[in-house]
């Protein structure tokens with residue numbers, strides 16, 4: 001069932017009585033903070049991703065902040081990230097007093113261009129944080145190779161990438177650690193929530209302590225060994241996550257099938273480039289993001305689609321263009337040409353399991369109309 005609003009919404013989480021009943025059971029148990037449901041949710045995600053540890057957190061943003069802290073990122077350090085991402089990626093770096101160093105993307109995949117990573121590294125670099133754009137993993141082999149050579153940890157911003165794979169391995173298991181989001185726009189949701197995955201036992205010990213106030217449990221009370229956070233996920237949220245994990249395979253299959261259908265419908269639309277999935281990758285299709293020809297006014301297309309009752313949005317943000325980062329770092333667009341282009345020309349189309357073939361046909365039909373109605377770019 002697609003709720004009230006535009007005829008075709010951008011994303012609708014797949015929820016039913018399972019989630020409601022799971023929450024009810026937690027409320028009846030009286031144990032509401034991080035507890036047995038969070039532990040169960042962690043073990044489900046760890047086994048899906050294939051890591052030995054998973055830590056439920058209150059969001060992907062807090063998960064990134066916590067992990068960067070646990071990796072030793074401090075004031076004045078630098079973290080290498082792609083320029084094209086939801087700004088939470090860079091905010092987590094800034095919140096530690098560190099400096100995000102923006103790298104351009106490969107316009108084909110929307111992911112950080114590995115060929116540009118090494119030049120972005122300085123003696124102040126403390127970590128490399130690739131993003132798996134829209135659920136397509138970054139090209140991790142060359143990034144890991146550079147990091148190994150320089151002795152740097154690699155943190156995957158896997159916010160969109162649950163179920164994505166890279167040469168047969170799941171996103172979140174491809175580097176030092178990974179962070180997923182369970183915001184309602186992502187593959188599964190807990191309302192707000194996130195998960196850190198890692199195989200690194202020493203990092204896991206630091207994450208565990210820092211997630212809960214920097215506290216270690218003693219026999220009678222706790223010892224506070226660090227100035228930690230409260231970034232826990234409540235059992236209320238975790239119970240929703242467990243129910244959602246039961247739907248993960250259905251969600252994955254539906255997104256694959258619908259993305260393939262949408263791709264073949266778009267093959268006839270010359271001015272629109274469908275998402276590219278290189279060999280050896282499985283895209284999670286958290287977002288189905290197309291690239292419009294440069295002479296199309298993408299913002300007008302969003303408006304024309306809205307008038308036709310179909311919700312679309314930009315792909316994501318070129319962070320150096322955002323007022324805060326522009327003001328602080330004033331990076332020229334010419335230094336990041338592909339991210340700048342993607343910021344202007346990428347368009348997210350609706351894609352989620354509840355859509356039918358007829359909805360996809362309608363989306364493409366309306367898109368062709370919207371492009372025609374939007375006219376050519378004036379500047």
Ligand SMILES: *Cc1c(COP(=O)(O)O)cnc(C)c1O
Nearest residue numbers: 059060061086088159181182183
């Ligand atoms: C959604 C998203 C985030 C933030 O996730 P929250 O759980 O909302 O904090 C971070 N990075 C990327 C790439 C995202 O898409």
